[in-house]
Amino acid sequence: MKKSQVTIKDIAKELGISASTVSRALKNHPDISQKTRDAVHELADKLNYQPNAVALSLKNSRTHTIGVIIPEIVHYFFSSVISGIEDVAYDAGFSVMICQSNEKYEREVTNAQTLLSNRVEGILVSVTKESDNFDHLKQFSRRGIPLIFFDRDAKEIEGDRILIDDIGAGYKATKHLIQSGCKRIAHLCGPQSLEIAQKRLQGYKQALEEAGITFIPEYVIDADNFELGKVATRQLLSLDTPPDGIFAVNDLTAIGAIKAVHNKGLHIPKDIAIVGFSSGRFSDITEPTLTSVDQHGYEMGAKATQLLIERIESEEDPETFVNHFIETNLIIRESSIHRD
Amino acid sequence: MKKSQVTIKDIAKELGISASTVSRALKNHPDISQKTRDAVHELADKLNYQPNAVALSLKNSRTHTIGVIIPEIVHYFFSSVISGIEDVAYDAGFSVMICQSNEKYEREVTNAQTLLSNRVEGILVSVTKESDNFDHLKQFSRRGIPLIFFDRDAKEIEGDRILIDDIGAGYKATKHLIQSGCKRIAHLCGPQSLEIAQKRLQGYKQALEEAGITFIPEYVIDADNFELGKVATRQLLSLDTPPDGIFAVNDLTAIGAIKAVHNKGLHIPKDIAIVGFSSGRFSDITEPTLTSVDQHGYEMGAKATQLLIERIESEEDPETFVNHFIETNLIIRESSIHRD
DNA sequence: TTGAAAGCGCTAACAC
DNA sequence: GTGTTAGCGCTTTCAA
Numbered sequence: 059m060k061k062s063q064v065t066i067k068d069i070a071k072e073l074g075i076s077a078s079t080v081s082r083a084l085k086n087h088p089d090i091s092q093k094t095r096d097a098v099h100e101l102a103d104k105l106n107y108q109p110n111a112v113a114l115s116l117k118n119s120r121t122h123t124i125g126v127i128i129p130e131i132v133h134y135f136f137s138s139v140i141s142g143i144e145d146v147a148y149d150a151g152f153s154v155m156i157c158q159s160n161e162k163y164e165r166e167v168t169n170a171q172t173l174l175s176n177r178v179e180g181i182l183v184s185v186t187k188e189s190d191n192f193d194h195l196k197q198f199s200r201r202g203i204p205l206i207f208f209d210r211d212a213k214e215i216e217g218d219r220i221l222i223d224d225i226g227a228g229y230k231a232t233k234h235l236i237q238s239g240c241k242r243i244a245h246l247c248g249p250q251s252l253e254i255a256q257k258r259l260q261g262y263k264q265a266l267e268e269a270g271i272t273f274i275p276e277y278v279i280d281a282d283n284f285e286l287g288k289v290a291t292r293q294l295l296s297l298d299t300p301p302d303g304i305f306a307v308n309d310l311t312a313i314g315a316i317k318a319v320h321n322k323g324l325h326i327p328k329d330i331a332i333v334g335f336s337s338g339r340f341s342d343i344t345e346p347t348l349t350s351v352d353q354h355g356y357e358m359g360a361k362a363t364q365l366l367i368e369r370i371e372s373e374e375d376p377e378t379f380v381n382h383f384i385e386t387n388l389i390i391r392e393s394s395i396h397r398d
Numbered sequence: 399m400k401k402s403q404v405t406i407k408d409i410a411k412e413l414g415i416s417a418s419t420v421s422r423a424l425k426n427h428p429d430i431s432q433k434t435r436d437a438v439h440e441l442a443d444k445l446n447y448q449p450n451a452v453a454l455s456l457k458n459s460r461t462h463t464i465g466v467i468i469p470e471i472v473h474y475f476f477s478s479v480i481s482g483i484e485d486v487a488y489d490a491g492f493s494v495m496i497c498q499s500n501e502k503y504e505r506e507v508t509n510a511q512t513l514l515s516n517r518v519e520g521i522l523v524s525v526t527k528e529s530d531n532f533d534h535l536k537q538f539s540r541r542g543i544p545l546i547f548f549d550r551d552a553k554e555i556e557g558d559r560i561l562i563d564d565i566g567a568g569y570k571a572t573k574h575l576i577q578s579g580c581k582r583i584a585h586l587c588g589p590q591s592l593e594i595a596q597k598r599l600q601g602y603k604q605a606l607e608e609a610g611i612t613f614i615p616e617y618v619i620d621a622d623n624f625e626l627g628k629v630a631t632r633q634l635l636s637l638d639t640p641p642d643g644i645f646a647v648n649d650l651t652a653i654g655a656i657k658a659v660h661n662k663g664l665h666i667p668k669d670i671a672i673v674g675f676s677s678g679r680f681s682d683i684t685e686p687t688l689t690s691v692d693q694h695g696y697e698m699g700a701k702a703t704q705l706l707i708e709r710i711e712s713e714e715d716p717e718t719f720v721n722h723f724i725e726t727n728l729i730i731r732e733s734s735i736h737r738d
Numbered sequence: 739t740t741g742a743a744a745g746c747g748c749t750a751a752c753a754c
Numbered sequence: 755g756t757g758t759t760a761g762c763g764c765t766t767t768c769a770a
Contacts, residue, residue: 062459063517063541065763076741081765089739106537111515112461113763115452116746119402123495123516131484132696137477144471144498148505153512155463156496158484165488172493175451176463177403197446201403284683313683320685338678343624343653345660345685356472405747416757421749429755453747456762 064105073097084109115177123153124366125173125181129161129210134338135355136184139208142359143182150367152179163188170194180204180366182359185212187252204369204376208362210254216379218369220362223383224254227351228261230388231305231333234349236269238331238394240303244277244294246287246315248307255282258307258335282307287314295322302330303394309334309341309350316344316393331394346392358384404445413437424449455517463493464706465513465521469501469550474678475695476524479548482699483522490707492519503528510534520544520706522699525552527592544709544716548702550593556719558709560702563723564594567691568601570728571645571673574689576609578671578734580643584617584634586627586655588647595622598647598675622647627654635662642670643734649674649681649690656684656733671734686732698724 066084070077075094083090083098101107115121124147128136140156147154155178157169166186173181174197181198183205192212198205199217207219228245235243245262248255259278266273276297281290287306291314294301306312312334319330326332326346334341334350341350365380406424410417415434423430423438424447441447455461464487468476480496487494495518497509506526513521514537521538523545532552538545539557547559575583585602588595599618606613616637621630627646631654634641646652652674659670666672666686674681674690681690705720 063763066765067763077763078742078765079740081763082740085765091739094739106540108511108514110456110517110763112452112455112517113746114765116450116456116748116762117764117766119746121452131481132474132478134472134474137472140496141471141498144496145500148497148508153516154496156480156484156494158481158488160485168488171448174448176493177450177452197448200446310679310683317683317685339650340680340683343650343657343680344683345657403747406749407747417747418749418758419756421747422756425749431755434755450747453762454749456746456764457748457750459762 063110064107065110066107069098069101069105069107072101119177121177121179122151123155123176123178124363124370125155125157125176125178127157127159127166127169127173127181127183129159129184129186131156131158135209135336135353138355139184139359139362142356142361143363144359146360146363146367152367159186161186161188163191167194170197174198174201174203178203180206180370182206182208182362182366184209187249202375204366206362206366206369208358210252213253218365218376218380218382220358220365220380220382220384222254222353222358223386224257225261225264226383227335227386227388228258228305229265230261230386231335231351232262232265233269234388234390235303235305235331235333235394236265236271238303238327240301240331241271242274242277242299242301243271243303243305244279244301246279246281246290246304246306246311248282249280255307262305277301281311281314284310284314287311288318289314291315291318292322295319295324300330303332304330305333307335308337309348310337312348312350312393313340313344316346316348327392327394333388333394341389341391344393349391349394350389351386352389353386354384403450404447405450406447409438409441409445409447412441459517461517461519462491463495463516463518464703464710465495465497465516465518467497467499467506467509467513467521467523469499469524469526471496471498475549475676475693478695479524479699479702482696482701483703484699486700486703486707490703492707499526501526501528503531507534510537514538514541514543518543520546520710522546522548522702522706524549542715544706546702546706546709548698558705558716558720558722560698560705560720560722560724562594562693562698563726564597565601565604566723567675567693567726568598568645569605570601570726571675571691572602572605573609574728574730575643575645575671575673575734576605576611578643578667580641580671581611582614582617582639582641583611583643583645584619584641586619586621586630586644586646586651588622589620595647602645617641621651621654624650624654627651628658629654631655631658632662635659635664640670643672644670645673647675648677649688650677652688652690652733653680653684656686656688667732667734673728673734681729681731684733689731689734690729691726692729693726694724
């Protein structure tokens with residue numbers, strides 16, 4: 059069903075002039091007579107001529123397209139990042155090619171190839187949980203295509219990165235629990251293969267240490283979703299000395315914890331305070347509303363894209379790479395309100 | 399910082415053969431000797447050659463790219479649609495160019511132009527709330543570029559559309575409340591300027607009528623977010639004969655209703671049953687868990703993309719346009735469990 | 739003021 | 755088996 063598109067040649071033929079004249083007329087080159095210019099513009103409008111970006115890309119070796127590889131799109135945080143990316147790219151005249159790795163290493167590799175083939179001018183990547191080999195990403199810098207990591211990076215690769223200050227966030231969350239009067243704080247952590255999970259745990263430990271609270275290994279359980287949050291919390295509550303505060307690696311896990319606490323007939327925050335880590339519009343709709351770390355996904359996407367476009371437009375190789383941490387802030391709600 | 403990419407010519411020069419031989423060798427053309435073939439492949443691997451998709455696109459007039467225009471990305475439903483789109487496109491070897499209109503008509507127009515310039519082979523559109531002129535979309539069919547609407551369509555434009563069966567959904571939700579023993583069912587509806595809100599209301603009315611229940615205007619209140627859900631429900635509960643069932647136009651509104659009911663000290667579902675309309679991962683985390691209409695966003699995206707790719711690959715113009723309604727299904731949870 | 743020609747990277751028809 | 759050539763749509767010297 060393909061009808062071919064209007065080209066500069068069609069206009070030239072119809073007007074009995076050469077293609078180059080049309081090209082010049084279209085961009086209002088001063089050499090072209092007003093008459094020709096008008097005629098060309100008029101016909102172009104009439105035929106609804108749209109310059110072929112593909113041909114331009116080939117000619118100029120510039121596609122004005124950036125690529126994005128993201129683990130999953132259906133995720134509040136990631137979709138806000140994409141939104142930030144899209145908005146900044148749009149304002150700068152760039153198109154966005156999105157690839158979803160679905161947390162699969164294999165697919166991430168294919169995605170990288172696709173974007174490379176499509177000659178994106180820069181790329182934004184958040185790696186999968188699986189990825190441990192990053193040769194597919196090294197190709198970009200080798201070809202002078204700037205690459206910026208967001209949220210999840212690959213340590214061994216040189217490049218810019220825009221990350222959440224996860225250590226600081228873990229620290230803030232835990233410190234808040236301490237300040238709310240909690241003495242025995244548990245942490246439902248994510249898989250330690252993920253750096254962000256490691257860092258949140260690290261922040262948790264830091265806050266404990268600073269407050270002179272001994273770290274108790276039994277208080278840290280691997281749990282990063284709603285179901286596991288429930289299970290882990292049940293386990294915590296059955297300890298001889300159960301915790302009086304829980305910091306969960308994300309909101310769904312925190313909500314699982316809330317359920318488990320309620321099932322036990324305990325009160326939040328009186329018996330046990332809970333802090334989550336923002337992953338949706340959950341925190342203000344739960345009962346009680348959930349204190350949570352706000353992650354600023356949109357800002358992360360916007361910032362990363364700004365930097366990427368700077369890198370693209372700059373002639374020289376960057377002298378140093380940016381390592382930017384997006385500040386998080388703790389939004390205090392009912393689940394941890396001062397308990398004394 | 400641009401380093402130029404490896405081309406077929408580079409390989410040809412280095413091997414002292416012609417570019418066409420390299421081209422043929424790379425695609426294992428039978429004419430090429432094993433020796434040459436091996437040499438070419440080896441060098442290509444070594445140099446990490448990636449075919450230039452831009453050049454191919456120009457040559458073949460095929461970009462293997464589809465465009466998407468979506469009102470906003472940060473929205474559970476829309477992001478699941480995108481996820482479905484991306485997965486199907488990926489499997490079929492298509493890339494996806496995403497444009498976010500941010501509910502702005504002007505931006506939708508620019509997005510359409512961008513995608514046209516980039517020579518996408520097909521396009522998936524969900525129009526903004528503002529759009530009432532659709533010339534920018536007419537261009538696509540005029541050029542033989544298939545266009546498929548998803549979720550929100552432009553009536554005046556011919557084309558395929560994949561929509562949610564909102565009438566059926568409103569009907570199902572209301573009928574379920576009736577079957578659960580509710581006699582006085584309220585509806586928290588969305589803005590009637592939006593077709594989906596109209597349709598859900600229509601389904602609600604249908605179910606009432608079928609059951610011989612008189613429609614009571616006071617039971618229908620405009621409310622489509624968490625805050626308004628609370629306010630509207632308070633209002634409903636203060637009526638002389640308050641409802642014993644509420645069907646809300648989306649989950650957040652339903653959750654607002656839950657809060658209001660709880661604040662009144664009433665029990666769900668004993669005193670009042672509640673049904674929502676899926677808009678996130680909310681329904682199984684509330685207390686009580688929320689009965690809700692599942693919208694199958696992923697399936698919608700997948701289906702639309704399948705159809706789009708069929709249209710792209712087919713030679714002839716479609717004889718008839720598809721008007722497909724994605725079935726919703728009601729997931730029954732605690733907030734409406736049989737009350738007798 | 740305009741046209742002809744070359745070239746961006748690749749392929750395919752046509753030589754040899 | 756392999757090379758030559760032309761052309762996809764566009765821009766940009768260079769010539770006229």
